[in-house]
Amino acid sequence: MxxxxxxxxxxxxxxxxxxxxxxxxxxxxxxVALPKMRxxxxxxxxxxxxxxHLQETFxxxxxxxxxxxxxxxxxxxxxxxxxxGLVKEGDEIIAEIEFGAVRDAMLIAAAQxxxxxxxxxxxxxxxxxxxxxxxxxxxMLAVTxxxxxxxxxxxNELALTEVNDAAMGVSPVAASFVTEGSTSQxxxx
Amino acid sequence: MxxxxxxxxxxxxxxxxxxxxxxxxxxxxxxVALPKMRxxxxxxxxxxxxxxHLQETFxxxxxxxxxxxxxxxxxxxxxxxxxxGLVKEGDEIIAEIEFGAVRDAMLIAAAQxxxxxxxxxxxxxxxxxxxxxxxxxxxMLAVTxxxxxxxxxxxNELALTEVNDAAMGVSPVAASFVTEGSTSQxxxx
Numbered sequence: 001m002x003x004x005x006x007x008x009x010x011x012x013x014x015x016x017x018x019x020x021x022x023x024x025x026x027x028x029x030x031x032v033a034l035p036k037m038r039x040x041x042x043x044x045x046x047x048x049x050x051x052x053h054l055q056e057t058f059x060x061x062x063x064x065x066x067x068x069x070x071x072x073x074x075x076x077x078x079x080x081x082x083x084x085g086l087v088k089e090g091d092e093i094i095a096e097i098e099f100g101a102v103r104d105a106m107l108i109a110a111a112q113x114x115x116x117x118x119x120x121x122x123x124x125x126x127x128x129x130x131x132x133x134x135x136x137x138x139x140m141l142a143v144t145x146x147x148x149x150x151x152x153x154x155x156n157e158l159a160l161t162e163v164n165d166a167a168m169g170v171s172p173v174a175a176s177f178v179t180e181g182s183t184s185q186x187x188x189x
Numbered sequence: 190m191x192x193x194x195x196x197x198x199x200x201x202x203x204x205x206x207x208x209x210x211x212x213x214x215x216x217x218x219x220x221v222a223l224p225k226m227r228x229x230x231x232x233x234x235x236x237x238x239x240x241x242h243l244q245e246t247f248x249x250x251x252x253x254x255x256x257x258x259x260x261x262x263x264x265x266x267x268x269x270x271x272x273x274g275l276v277k278e279g280d281e282i283i284a285e286i287e288f289g290a291v292r293d294a295m296l297i298a299a300a301q302x303x304x305x306x307x308x309x310x311x312x313x314x315x316x317x318x319x320x321x322x323x324x325x326x327x328x329m330l331a332v333t334x335x336x337x338x339x340x341x342x343x344x345n346e347l348a349l350t351e352v353n354d355a356a357m358g359v360s361p362v363a364a365s366f367v368t369e370g371s372t373s374q375x376x377x378x
Contacts, residue, residue: 008285011291080274082275085269085272089270096198102198102204105317106198
């Protein structure tokens with residue numbers, strides 16, 4: 001978000017256009033970040049996950065172009081600052097932490113923050129599209145929302161299984177013992 | 190995330206400390222941002238929501254101090270760049286959009302992005318605490334995680350009711366008609 005002319009958002013329709021442009025910028029930034037994350041991981045499962053999500057992201061960008069077309073919008077040239085910060089976190093993890101399981105655990109954490117940013121953003125966009133009377137756009141945005149939620153769940157599974165176990169330097173059996181020994185039964189994400 | 194000495198994260202324990210320090214920075218930044226957001230909204234319900242979450246955030250910071258104590262950590266002086274970007278978005282909304290319902294809708298969207306950042310972060314922290322054998326810390330972090338999820342749900346309710354309806358310039362009845370007319374039945378957030 002940024003670089004929008006002062007006071008140029010006066011209606012929900014203009015706010016919707018701005019939010020669409022913002023997430024478009026975020027997805028574009030991700031298409032640069034994900035290949036770097038894929039190369040930086042020691043886990044083949046995680047590398048595959050990043051590659052799958054990269055391909056999905058290209059599809060999501062196309063979907064955003066179609067949504068803009070349906071709504072008669074021309075997307076604005078904005079730069080999503082929140083995603084800049086999130087991508088910067090990923091870059092720092094790669095620069096500062098050695099190749100291996102600990103870096104992978106941190107990459108998963110960073111990627112889940114990205115997914116949650118997108119879940120919040122598409123959640124808003126779906127509701128705005130519905131309220132503004134763009135039902136076809138709402139359906140397309142909801143498809144992307146489901147993809148982002150699914151990616152977050154997959155990352156969660158990876159965090160809970162092989163990568164974190166490797167980072168702990170313990171076998172999966174020992175790691176599950178630690179988890180079961182916890183008095184917290186909280187289900188996360 | 191940032192300013193950590195090169196290669197100083199070699200174990201999951203160190204990664205956990207770093208993530209704790211990162212979210213501590215994020216929460217501190219929020220204690221500055223939330224009062225500004227509260228003053229900037231035209232909705233008394235939203236203003237109250239921001240105030241309640243501000244008080245919760247002070248409690249969450251205390252809880253993080255306690256978690257650090259339990260684990261024998263001294264939190265690091267890091268600056269969460271992702272939260273910097275998220276807060277900057279909120280500042281821009283206030284600076285660029287006139288006081289009123291459209292600004293409020295955008296403030297809710299920005300606040301939900303913040304909540305999702307925190308949900309992702311605490312989700313990771315709870316699992317790390319469990320795996321590292323800090324069950325009491327995991328329970329405390331899970332309490333905060335639940336608070337963040339609850340805040341996100343409350344923001345969602347506000348977005349779906351009064352604020353967005355006001356921004357649409359329609360009565361709640363007309364707005365719900367638009368929603369029901371949508372062919373998407375997707376449940377968000």
